[in-house]
Amino acid sequence: MKRKKKIEHTKLGALVIAGVLFLVFALYMIGKNQNIFGTSITLLTVVENVNGLVPGNNVRFQGMDVGTVKSIDMANDSTIEVSLLIKRKMQEHIKKNAATIISTDGLMGNKILHIVPQDGEAGPIEEGDVLFAMEQVGTEDMLKKLDMSGDYLQKTLVNLADITNKLNKSQAIWSLLRDTMLVENINLAVDEFRLAGRKATEMAQAGNRLLRTLEEGEGLVDQVFTDTVLSANFSKSIDQILKTGEEAERVLLEARTILNEIQEGKGAAGALLNDTLVRESLLNTIQNIESSTESFNQNMEALKHNFLLRGYFKRLEKRKAKELEELEK
Structure with missing residues (x-):
């Protein structure tokens, strides 16, 4: 009887131990x-x-x-x-x-x-x-980058504080900010920039209209390129202009040749201009003609005052005056 109870107790103990071990294992795995x-x-x-x-x-x-x-x-x-x-x-x-x-x-x-x-x-x-x-990226790397960012931020704040102190101590900046003329000049400059922008826009629109006109086949330029008659006349005009230029160039060459010959004493004109005797004789002749003309004028003036011819000259003057009046009418 006692032996049987020991066996049952042993089985119960083994079962309890197995259950406990399974429970521990399950808890561990969970x-x-x-x-x-x-x-x-x-x-x-x-x-x-x-x-x-x-x-x-x-x-x-x-x-x-x-x-x-x-x-x-x-x-x-x-x-x-x-x-x-x-x-x-x-x-x-x-x-x-x-x-x-x-x-x-x-x-x-x-x-x-x-x-x-x-x-x-x-x-x-x-x-x-x-x-x-x-x-x-590991946590340590993130902390290193954060530390570097903190150092950079600290330096930036120090620089900002330094700049702020310098601005507070600078009288020139505050006087510049208080200057009303500066504000007016800035406003004028802004207005001029706006006006320039408006003008640029208008120029761009005009250019677009010109290009659109050319593309649509309107205007003189398109007629020159598309109208065969006008194109032919335009070509003839260009040819005439070129020929006129060639003629003008030829005349200039001939004039240059004549001037060179005159300077070298060739021809009658060259002889007149370069021969001193001929030039002096020509000057004397001109002086004689001028003196003769002056004497003739004096004689004519004397004849006008002569009692024999005075009536004739008066009638001649009246006739000229009458003719002038008729022409004016």
Whole structure:
């Protein structure tokens, strides 16, 4: 009887111990987010730095928990292999070309491995597929950049404070700002710029109208190019102008030749201009003619006052005056 009770107690103790062990194991697996009762597939991702990722951390896809980190192993001195347990029901939604990136759950939460979909056509993942990691910025790198930005911002604020102090101490700037004439000059300059812009717009519109006129076949230019009669007359006018230019050039050449001959003493004109004796004789002749003309004028004036011819000259003057009156009428 006692022996039978010992056997029953032993069986009960073994059953209790087994239940406790199973409960501990289940709690451990649940604590590590292991999919105990559901089916899953195993994926592998290759990273250079896990950034604090440990087995049991969540794996997310499009913000949803789709699995957990199974294990982390060092493949070589620069590559780390991370094994993932992914729920089988998510298999059809995750493509083979997807990439992974490690981030933090919130600001100071646990590490999370994100599966990021990529562009392009690819089939769904299968057991044992390898996903490659995206280039990521760690927290330390972000803090370094933030520290550099803070230093730059501090220097900028110091420079702004220095500039502000210099502006406050500068009397020239404040006097310039208080100058009413400066404001008026600026307004005038702005008005002139506006006027210039308006004139430029008008010129552009006039140019557009001119181009439109040429394109539509209006105006003298189009007639010259399209009207055959006007084009022929225009060509003849051009030819006549060219011939006139050639004639003028020939006349200039002949005149230049004559001037050269005169300067060299050739011909009658050259002899007159270059021979001193002929020139003096010609001057004497001209002087004699002038003196004879003057004597003739004096004689005529004396005849006008002669009592014998005075009546004749008066009648002649009256006749000339009458003829002038008739011409004026």
